[in-house]
Amino acid sequence: MTSDPLDLLALDDELSRSERDTRDRVRALVDEHVRPHVGRWYADGVFPLDLVPRLAEAGLLGMHLQGHGCAGRSAVEYGLAMAELEAGDSGIRTFVSVQGSLAMSAIAKHGSPEQQDRWLPRMAAGDAVGCFALTEPTAGSDPAAMRTTATRVGDEWVLSGRKRWIGLASIADVAVVWARTSDEGADDGRGGAGRVRGFLVPTSTPGFTATPIEPKLSLRASVQCDVVLDDVRLPADAILPHHPGLAGPFACLDEARYGIAWGASGAARDCLDAALRHAGDRVQFGRPLAAFQLTQAKLVDMALEVARAQLLALRLGRLKDAGRLEAHMISAGKLANVRSAIEVARSARTVLGGDGITLEHSPMRHAANLESVRTYEGTDEVHTLILGRHLTGHQAFR
Structure with a gap:
């Protein structure tokens, strides 16, 4: 044992x-x-x-x-x-x-x-x-609809547009900004006009403004911003030279989604730990909460979800180290583990009773944070459709 x-x-x-x-x-x-x-x-x-x-x-x-x-x-x-x-x-x-x-x-x-x-x-x-500026006010789950443009003017690139929910932007020194190249001006020789390209933008560059989004009910110990790019002028070598198109940012998103599958398992484990400790210490009706059948049922359900999330994350990690991890597998991990972690956090809060709504205990804070985690780097719906496409061969996004 x-x-x-x-x-x-x-x-x-x-x-x-x-x-x-x-x-x-x-x-x-x-x-x-x-x-x-x-x-x-x-x-x-x-x-x-x-x-x-x-x-x-x-x-x-x-x-x-x-x-x-x-x-x-x-x-x-x-x-x-x-x-x-x-x-x-x-x-x-x-x-x-x-x-x-x-x-x-x-x-x-x-x-x-x-x-x-x-x-x-x-x-x-x-x-x-650094920060990573992909999402826009009107292009969240559909980055192909981005409106931010990069126009080649002589020896410079000029970036214009808006980004939203950009983590760390107001404290960043450099922003990786994704923009659609304009038909105007010369091409850089590595891709056609109108393609999505990445640019390195020092945040001190005139025209770059990042404003923290407030107030928030989730991820409060973090920074997410609105970003405005108002004719930001960059040298020609500010462009990331490799992998034009959405494959560029998507390769990075897969790295983040992989980490989220593990992170969610950690949040779930912490919630279970908080519930177990409280159930063992809190005495009601002459015995600890942990001795009641209904409490044990909640703890067992949480423990099973935590173990399942850890197993899934570890399997993804072994596949990644072996060079065999595929995008749909990452979607499975992100979708399943964040979904499970939210349920574990909510159940743990009930074990804590009224004390569970205070910041002395972690589950309600985790539950609020995880609502953001389930939304960024691909919503539940997006990952469901990625998995649906893998299972059926049919593209259901549009």
């Missing part, structure tokens, strides 16, 4: 020593530097910028990337780290995802050697923050 009730199926046995060490190291970081403060951060609606150097020192920024000061860890180690960060708070895991899986991955996958040398070492060290 496993001695850890949170490890229902003894999944520790499936992890290598290096993987367990990574998990335990990130868990200790969260216990020391996140848990004591996250309730206040959430209540005040602030992201703790002083946490960034600690995340960098732990090798968590771009930790799955190779070279340029990145840790180069395995997909499973990266996933385990995301689970521990989200057990602390979705907002903290979101920072690491946006920085590493979106902004840094875009530069690593699609950038020139000069762009990589300029930005990746600084971002891995936490000396520069």
Whole structure:
């Protein structure tokens, strides 16, 4: 019998020593530097910028990337780290995802050697923050409908448009902006006009404005912004030279979605832990809540969902490390694990009773955060249709 009730199926046995060490190291970081403060951060609606150097020192920024000061860890180690960060708070895991899986991955996958040398070492060290500007006010689940344009004028690109729900934009040093190239002006020689291309935009560039979206009821210990690009002028070499088209941002989104599948399992585990501890300590009608049948039924249902989410995340990680992970598999993980985590959070809150609505306990905070997580990087509906397309061969998006 496993001695850890949170490890229902003894999944520790499936992890290598290096993987367990990574998990335990990130868990200790969260216990020391996140848990004591996250309730206040959430209540005040602030992201703790002083946490960034600690995340960098732990090798968590771009930790799955190779070279340029990145840790180069395995997909499973990266996933385990995301689970521990989200057990602390979705907002903290979101920072690491946006920085590493979106902004840094875009530069690593699609950038020139000069762009990589300029930005990746600084971002891995936490000396520069990046954001990933894809979503628009009228183009959320349908990025092909984006209206932001990039026009070649002489030796410059001129970007105009609006983006919405852009994580970290107001604290970022560089934005990876996706825009549709205009028919005006010369082409860059690597793709036709009208294609979606990525651009590196230093946020100090005139015409770039990022405004935090407030008030929010979710992801309060995080930053999401409206971005305006008002004739932002960039040098010709600001364009990411590789992979024109939507395949560029989608490759980065898959990296983030993979991390979310792990992160959601961590949030669910933290909710189960909170419910178990409370049920063991809280005495009603002369005995602890944990001794009542209805409470045990809730705890069992939660434990099964947590174990299933952990198994699914680990399977995705092993496939990714083997080079066999496909997009529909990532959709399955993101859809199933976030859906399960929300139900676990809600059930855990009921075990906590009235105390469960306070920030002293994590489940209601997790439940609110997970409503954002289920929406970004592909809604439930989008991932359902991705899986439907895989099963039937029919495209049902349009």
